[in-house]
Amino acid sequence: GVGKTTLAETIFHKLSSKFEASCFVKNVRENSEKAGGLDHLETTLLKEILKEEGLSIRPTIVQKRLRCTKVLIVLDGVSSSMQIELLAGDPPWYGTGSIIIITTRDRGTLGKTVKEDNIYEVEVLKPDDALQLFCLCAFKNNSTRIIDCKELAEKAVDYAQGLPLAL
Missing domain, CATH: 1.10.20 (Histone, subunit A)
Known part of the structure; x- marks a missing residue:
């Protein structure tokens, strides 16, 4: 391909140390197609970001903790806006300076979930x-x-x- 995943991985590795928490979620499309896959991805993401093993905390507490945390999240290979909404949520969920990077084959997947001026389309080489x-x-x-x-x-x-x- 054009190298979206490679580019996202490079950015993630260069920037992750500047964030309180970071998580790279690979192959979202493939993993979410498995039974319970999307729920598993969400749990894995929250464990990584919140540094919690059991994750039996209430959603309101999760939101409070996330709002105070500057995070870097990469969602790689997203194929639906539902995946974005469930895994990335809404930008106000996260602390100031947080960055969410999404790679997808289809720009339409981003729909109304991502503002147009926040979209960067990787082009083929000249x-x-x-x-x-x-x-x-x-x-x-x-x-x-x-x-x-x-x-x-x-x-x-x-x-x-x-x-x-x-x-």
């Missing part, structure tokens, strides 16, 4: 950037080999259609 990345990985910047294989490299880049992971 042809020149894709060629540069391909050559860096394939030839380790050996300019002689790049010149010898330029036509073949351009075909490979064209075939990959700007998708970094395909390169």
